[in-house]
Amino acid sequence: MIVIIDYDTGNTRNVKKALDYLNIDNVLSADSEVINQADGLILPGVGAFKKAVDALNERQLIPVIQAAAKSGMPMLGICLGMQLLFDRSFEFGETAGLGLIPGEVVAIPDDLGVKVPHMGWDQNQVTQPSVIAKGFDQEATYFVHSYYVKTSEKYTLATCDYGVTLPSIVQKDNVIGMQFHPEKSGQVGLNGLLAFKELVENGNYSRN
């Protein structure tokens, strides 16, 4: 069973609809007992970083998610949910994140001749072969964001060029993030959710 963490963020229901469509066993929950029993976790997210951290705090979910990640539970953060996996964000002041992958969240520069937010279909380049990123090389996915993650190449599985080279898929051990919306990226995105299910089922995080 995959648990989608329910903390009143925009895309939660659309992530659930995609999993239901793919016949992936899932439930929406903010209950720590349910989360602890999960085979895999999905952390969705749309909106501002600090608001999301506040919403997770209100539900006392931050230590629960951190413990689940430490126990080796497969975890997928989507869009803002991916950004939350990192150490901190500079969106409206500095806010601490979950600290599960080293790195920080900064604004996409708006002086590089690109429109911000980065909104629409953009192409991914896979930089490291992996189970999770295999279907995304040279494929476009749907992005909506104004901030991006700065992290080490070793945690970056795929990137997208938008004035800057921004990580579009990241992974550190069992913790995975997608900056785009797989639930809104057609068959390519759905295949990414199936790849996550595969990881949840066989626990094979090898990069090949």
Place this chain on the structure above:
Amino acid sequence: MLAKRIIPCLDVDHGRVKKGVNFVNLTDVGDPVAIAAAYEKQGADELVFLDITATNEKRPAIVDTIEQVASQVFMPLTVGGGIHTVDDMQRLLKAGADKVAVNSAAVRDPQLITAGAEKFGSQCVVLAIDSKWDDATKRYQVYVNGGRQATDLDVIEWAKQGVAAGAGELLVTSMDKDGTKTGFDLPLYQQLTQAVNVPIIASGGCGQVSHFTDVFAQTDVDAALAASVFHFGELTIPAVKQALKRNGVTVR
């Protein structure tokens, strides 16, 4: 590089697509889910649903429609028509819409744009503008109520004001071009893209493939919207995208 988007627009009346769509293999020509799925297969980048039952009736029908489409079709969905309040926006976003488009209600109360952007983020709030050239004053004039009523607003100024209020995208229909099949209103979009720095969807006037290549080559718009040419199979999305690709336009 961000791909230029091709967006079919569907008019929805009480949960049915009005006038229907002539696709091969589509048995129910009025079913929004079947039509959305067919467009997804063709490679549409986004769908706009325009609720034409709108204004005078209270109707949850469009919410159900979006709920159903979003359960079967996994791409960005925008809904416009009859959105008057933040609650209207919330119901549609919860049902699976990614963006909501406001038009007449935003002209009456620009605060609606700000309230929506503050609650859901600018990327969720599209300002739809119906534009008509006024030869007397030599400017583009904003129309409301489905293009039936003129306002004092200048399109370019209203676009700037809407973006300042929080709109994350503009969907601008040229009433002068709409239905003419003579091409998009290039001067309008040239002026608009210079005036604001949010994505702009061009709408109205396309009748052939070259109209799409023209609007992307000669203006800086991000997306082009069309209805009947796609619905009746006069143009297909793959044909449009191939032509764009040949002309060096980035498409998905």
